[in-house]
Amino acid sequence: MEGEAVHRLCGTRVRGASGMGSSVNAGGFEHLSVRFTPNVLLWSAVMVGTLLAAIMLGLAMDQRFVGLRLTDEPRLAIPVPSEGVWIEGIRSGSPAAEQPGAGIPASTSALVAITGFDGTRIPIGPEDLLEEPDALATYADMSAFFARQDRIAAILRQPFVDLEIQPMFGEAQTHRIDPQRQRPVSSLPLAFWIQIGVGLAGFWIGAWIWALRHGEWAPRFLAIAGAGLMISAFPAAVYSTRELAIPGGLFRVLSAFNSIGALTFGVGMIGLFLIYPRKLVAPRWLWVPALVLGAWKLVDLLEWVEGPGLGRHLPIVVAMLAIIVLVGLQFRATRGNPRDRAALTWLGLAVTVGAGAFVATVIAPTLLGLGAALSQGEAFLFFLLIYVGVALGVARFRLFQLDEWAFRILFYVVGVLLLLVIDAILIVTIVDERAPAFALSLLVVALAWLPLRDMLARLVLRRTEPARENLFRQVMDVALTPPGRDQQARWRTLLEDAFRPLSIAPGHEARTPALVDDGLALAVPGPGGLPGYRLDYADGGSKLFSLRDAELAAELTAMLANALESRKAYEKGVAEERERIARDIHDNIGVQLMGALHSTDYGRKDLMIRETLTDLRDIVNNASNPDLSFDELLADLRSQISEHLFAAGVAMEWRAESAGPAVLPLATAHTLRSIVREAVHNALKHGKARTISIVVRLEGEAIAMSVADDGSGFDPDRVQAGNGLANMQARVSGLGGRLTVASGAGGTRIAAVFPADTERNTQ
Known part of the structure; x- marks a missing residue:
């Protein structure tokens, strides 16, 4: 995303x-x-x-430097009238600090005039320290101020300058200094x-x-x-x-650019609130603030006003009043839209x-x-x-x-800038060589900025993710709860705990978690038949949803979908195992017990009961011999079936064919044995047959078999199939095979074809 x-x-x-x-x-x-x-x-x-x-x-820095810290308002407990500008202090190492004798008295004297090498003398007054020249009343005053600044700067560029100092008490003094050609960075x-x-x-x-x-x-x-x-x-x-x-x-020039920049700021802010967060005017009107304030600036440059x-x-x-009015109009326009109102409140308050x-x-x-x-x-x-x-x-x-991802760019840029700034500071101050300075600055950024960046990310981005172990436990609780109202309630509780929305409503259809209305809401689909939800206003309404929230929702839904699928697979396996046991008991145990019932030989009856108990253990443990060969399986099966039919007085025809020795997997052998037993059992119980014909063929990768009798038969369309036929159909279908049943007045024939798993055949 x-x-x-x-x-x-x-x-x-x-x-x-x-x-x-x-x-x-x-x-x-x-x-x-x-x-x-x-x-x-x-x-x-x-x-x-x-x-x-x-x-x-x-x-x-390209200014002549004297080293005086001047102020137009002396910081004295008792005001003392004086001419000139007050000397608040003298910077160490400056030309003013290198005067012989007692030097220039600081904090108790004033600079009243300067005289250049050519003899030009200019009195100094508080107006020379004016911070912003556009505070003057007229353009003529501004021009005079710039001209006076130019004359003072010209004197300071001469070989030496005489400073006339008036102490608080005593006679005026003159100090000759040679102004430094460049102002030190430390003096700024x-x-x-x-x-x-x-x-x-x-x-x-x-x-x-x-x-x-x-x-x-x-x-x-x-x-x-x-x-x-x-x-x-x-x-x-x-x-x-x-x-x-x-x-x-x-x-x-600098003063003019200062004014241009102020009006440009006004153009930007007015244009911003004309379009954000709601569009108040048509796009063609967005240029009006620039035209109006630009024309006003032209009036200023041409001095057409006083x-x-x-x-x-x-x-x-x-421009400031226009910004305030636009913020008010936007406040009215965003009524009923919490997202836009939140953005406007924050931005409008900051600008105002x-x-x-x-x-x-x-x-x-x-x-x-x-x-x-x-x-x-x-x-x-x-x-x-x-x-x-x-x-x-x-x-x-x-x-x-x-x-949030936008802050990653900003944090990395700040990190690189800090690296360059620290490197420059080290070179200027304590480290002369480039390589050690860069290495030291890189170490400082690595040890200080990277941990600080993570802390700032947590504070600024307000990352408060829930504990993953708790979410995993809740996901498993939802997955293991039986389908119904309890499971839906736990799914809803999981979303509430993970995102703490101000409101949550079911019924929102979405294929994947997605932000709605630019983060006003989060749509979460319902995995595994659970309802989808729309979550409004994250963190109790204190913020909007982010891409991080959508990613967390996707992770939770995927985790829950996998858990639900695992549970379904487990329940399906349990159901299939129950069906297998039921089929095996019906098809095998039932047939053998019936054979024992019809046998008149008590020794043989005991043998069949013992075999029945052995088969019962195999059914429960699913531990039949997987290595039984095809020929051995048919011989054992023929012996069992012939005894049952002999005891019932029914003749048997047996025919088995194979291309060579082969070993059948457990599922295939079990299916073959169960179908023959069940088909014979049905013929004896319902068909009143005199002869039963059994044919088994191993043809390449498939087994084809049939059990036919000459009994009375039945109408497959009118007679409801019992468990026997259903079990046979399920066994054959489970192996990917096909079962057919044909019955009429001349008897019944049950035929099946299913894979033999030839990967385990041995030649």
């Missing part, structure tokens, strides 16, 4: 996220994606994200890595879902939103964590809380001129809630119809 799911995921037909067909054709986009497997697509996304993250890291603050991590997580998780469902629009919109988050977070990571300034042109408040922040707020918290703490306050309530770098963590929620929603509610 998993192979079928993968084939369905990689198919070329476009489907809606709710399973409804869609006439939307993505053109070249879809044509390109279906050529590659989900692994290839996901790894491509991983490489693209990693490459872009490396570029952002390069831009963040946590906010940088948070924004890079959030961007990668959003892009990779969106790409993960899209790689597995690239033929549907809902995963595409989620991937677009993830790409938008990365496009927004990556540039912000560079400029929001700068030490003091970066070139103005670079700052302007400032970034209207050009950048307002469309983001409008994550994106809504970012808008409420950063965008909306800035739009209202109140200032951001949180640092942008910290606020990006809210977006991580969205994509963590998506990943957990895939596991619990099978969002986008993905099953």
Whole structure:
């Protein structure tokens, strides 16, 4: 079933996220994606994200580094007014830390100005540490800010820079430093890595879902939103964590991409809730959000409005309101459908809380001129809630119809990424050589990640399988219970214990266990005549059924079917053994006892009774001599029959023919002996015969025999057959032979032909 799911995921037909067909054709986009497997697509996304993250890291490090940790809000118990920006600390090993004498006083002084080698002096103020330039009131203010950043960055690139430091108490000081040409990785603050991590997580998780469902629009919109988050977070990571300034042109470009990424995220999320979990609009309207927000971005780029408040922040707020409205409409549309309602509740809550918290703490306050309530770098963590929620929603509610097997791809990718990251860290820090670093990182991943992966799989996927030994015991209980209501009740109890469905109903016909309504229910066929059942809402309604559940149901039904077949075979064997004993007693014991009854020779009577007891033991133990030759069998049989007929005063004609010595198997010898005895017994008892003719021939691979008498005969069509004829017919049919009975006024003839098992013939 998993192979079928993968084939369905990689198919070329476009489907809606709710399973409804869609006439939307993505053109070249879809044509390109279906050529590659989900692994290839996901790894491509991983490489693209990693490459872009490396570029952002390069831009963040390609800055002149002084080594000052600056803040516009000094952390003092008693506020002290000062000019410039407060020096919160000095990084060890930096140019600022290598000053002679007492050095630059940290935590008790402020940077008020910088002067370049050419004598250009620029005062430094809190506005130079502005984290997000689109918080300014007008585009003119933004342009002035970018120009000022460019001048400061140009001074920092000169051979030396004079820093004017104003201590809390005392005279101003000037410290000449030579800025480091590249910023160390260790100096990048946590906010940088948070924004890079959030961007990668959003892009990779969106790409993960899209790689597995690239033929549907809902995963595409989620991937677009993830790409938008990365496009927004990556540039912000560079400029929001700068030490003091970066070139103005670079700052302007990064800020523009940050805005484009935010609107792209909005386009993706609006499109997602237009189509998932229920299709609210026709496919041709899915492009409207992109057109509207794209046009709004064009207005921002051309500066046709007063400032970034209207050009950048307002469309983001409008997009967030649109998402909330669409979630409400979807909530109404999914009424009466628990599966869609569960998916919407989980996804809608994640998006509303994550994106809504970012808008409420950063965008909306800035739009209202109140200032951001949180640092942008910290606020990006809210977006991580969205994509963590998506990943957990895939596991619990099978969002986008993905099953547990989808996580195998993600876990393996994470394992490889950890291997590369640990390898890079070891090379940069403590291990210089490539081979030992890789070996050590491989050991760390093997010892740490693989056990952690299994633990995460149990926690995330919520694998709670019942104990197999208990299920096997219950299967055997069902199989050994006599057919009827008790057996059906135990079969139902077995399914309830294995899957704990919220409801279970009989009567569902299915050849094999199958998921119904994308996992809302599980159809289980009834093996061996037991009723089939439909199980709704797994685990008491807390999750949907998965392919793993269908596989377990298939295993249980196959196990139960085999157990029921084994029981039927056992009962059939018991019944056949009972019939054999009954036939042997009727055909052999009865004939011999009748012969003893008619015998007037007491010595012979005792001999026949002893032979009868011997035959009785053989019948019970089924231990007749299997190595009795054909000639010996006929001689013994002729002796017994002739004595019976002599005692009854009936003449016998005997003729036996064979191509040579042969040994008959037990079943064949027993059948031959029983048919002759029963036929003779019937002729003596019912036919009033004067002569009985017996003919036995071993012809190649078959035995042909007949017993004929000259008695009064009977009409086979009018006389009901007794046990004797029925037993003879059963014996011959059991060997694959044919029995015929012909009777009339001139007597009765019983003839049979059956295989002799020539594999045991000896020449």
